Amino acid sequence: MSVERIPILKMGEFLLVSIQTELDDRLAVNLQKELTARVAETGARGVLLDISGLDIVDSFLGRMISTIAEMTRIMDAETVVVGMKPAIAITLVEMGLTLPGVVTALNVEKGMELLRARTRASGEGDGIHSLSTYHTAGHQ
Amino acid sequence: MSNPKPAMVRRSGEETAERYRMLIEQSDDLAIYLLSPSGHIETWNKAAEKLKQYKAQEVIGKHLSIFYTKEDQERKLVEKELEEAAQTGKFEGSGWRVRKDGSRYWADVIISALRDDDGKLIGFAKVSRDASERKRQEEIIEQQKQDLIELSTPVMQLWEGILVLPIIGTLDSQRSQVVMERLLEAIVSTGSEVAILDVSGVPTVDTMVAQHLMKTMEAxxxxxxxxxxxxxxxxxxxxxxxLGIDLSTVKTRSTLARGLEEALRTRQLAIVKSSRGEGAK
Structure with missing residues (x-):
């Protein structure tokens, strides 16, 4: 299999990483490098890591998810892991990898809501952020 | 007649052998026959004929594998069973076998290795019995067990985004596994963010079950x-x-009602008293 790249999409102040292929070790390491670079470059406030396309997981990948979350967190961009399939969740738990400290959500939509809520909470008192809150509230 | 024991002792070796032969040949329930070291049939009895529908002259000299299903023949099951019997002295097992007319039955089988005084393998003794009825009953029990599991682990959507799983009766490892899978699937299919596991109908738990519940919640x-x-x-x-199970990260509520209250709260919902009735006064 040729080495593909996992696309990293910028959505406003967040980055969306959607893994739609089986992730081999090399691909995962590349993703880690590229994602941290993109976080720094774009100043993203959060990362959505969509793993709904992932059907199998091993301990390496399990740890990789944790490390990505930890890396982006210390770079001030919270990672929300979304779309984990039941089989993957069961496997991770059986391996004892409960990913402490990793924020999760059911799907991209809910993950996005969660990220918005969290960045809003952390940015409280910030004029620009309260304005955007006001804007979305007014828009509804 | 009044004292049969000494009579037995007095019997000649030939007479005893004859009686044994009759015992085996006339046996109506147990198919007992001898195999050569290579697994070819050497003797046959009445029960074997009844069970497998082959007459003695049809099977003697044939290989044991003729009674096995095609899949088992391909898997070289006969060879494996004989190998085990030769190595450990005995093979015991159950499996599907095929009659002459092609129909299948479930057989309980024992193959014993026969060795001469020098320890050389001279063949095998095979005893088998039709256990189809028992197998059928086991299958019914298994089916009913499955049905019971299906019935006893309903996952309900109580509100948009809120699932309830009332667990009633004793949880064993198998059932907790089903609970886990059902719940996780329902979470995906309904897109629910909160699930209430109501265990008020569960009388006891053991370590395994408690760990299973914890795993479910972690997953x-x-x-x-x-x-x-x-x-x-x-x-x-x-x-x-x-048991030292860490529940510090788990939200627990005394009743299902309180659980629901908490679930609604996490979804920023609340049940409020309608003011309509008062307004009508």
Whole structure:
């Protein structure tokens, strides 16, 4: 299999990483490098890591998810892991990898809501952020 | 006649052998026959004929594998069974076998290795019995067990985004596995963020079950959903703590109603008293 790249999409102040292929070790390491670079470059406030396309997981990948979350967190961009399939969740738990400290959500939509809520909470008192809150509230 | 024991002792070796031969040949229930070291049939008895529908002259000299299903023949099951019998002295097992007319029956089988005084393998003794009826009953029991599991682990959507799983009766490892899978699937299919596991109908738990429940909650959390346990009985509370199960990260509520209240709260919903009735006064 040729080495593909996992696309990293910028959505406003967040980055969306959607893994739609089986992730081999090399691909995962590349993703880690590229994602941290993109976080720094774009100043993203959060990362959505969509793993709904992932059907199998091993301990390496399990740890990789944790490390990505930890890396982006210390770079001030919270990672929300979304779309984990039941089989993957069961496997991770059986391996004892409960990913402490990793924020999760059911799907991209809910993950996005969660990220918005969290960045809003952390940015409280910030004029620009309260304005955007006001804007979305007014828009509804 | 009044004293049969000395009579037995007095019998000649030939007479005893004859009686044994009759015992085996006339046996109506147990198919007993001898195999050569290579697995070819050497003797046959009445029960074997009844069970497998072959007459003695049809099978003597044939290989044992003629009674096995095609799949088992391909898997070289006969060779494996004889190998085990030769190595350990005995093989015991059950499996599907094929009659002459092609129909199948479930057989209980024992193959014993026969060795001469020098320890050289001279053949095998094979005893088998039709256990189809027992197998059928086992299957019914298994089916009913499955049905019971299906019936006893309903996952309901109580509100948009809120699932309830009332667990009633004793949880064993198998059932907790089903609970886990059902719940996780329902979380995905309904897109629910909160699940209430009501255990008020569970009389006891053991370490395995408690760990299973914990795993279920951890797996749900990984998928982005939260679990609330409601209705933990005093005995279970004691067991859980004595077993050293860490419930510090788990939300527990006394009753299903309180669990629901909490679930609604996490979804920023609340049940309020309608003011309509008052307005009509």
């Amino acid at each position: 749900a959390k990984l998928m982005g959903a939260e679990c609330i346990i409601s209705g933990i009985r005093p005995e279970i509370a004691q067991t859980m703590v004595h």
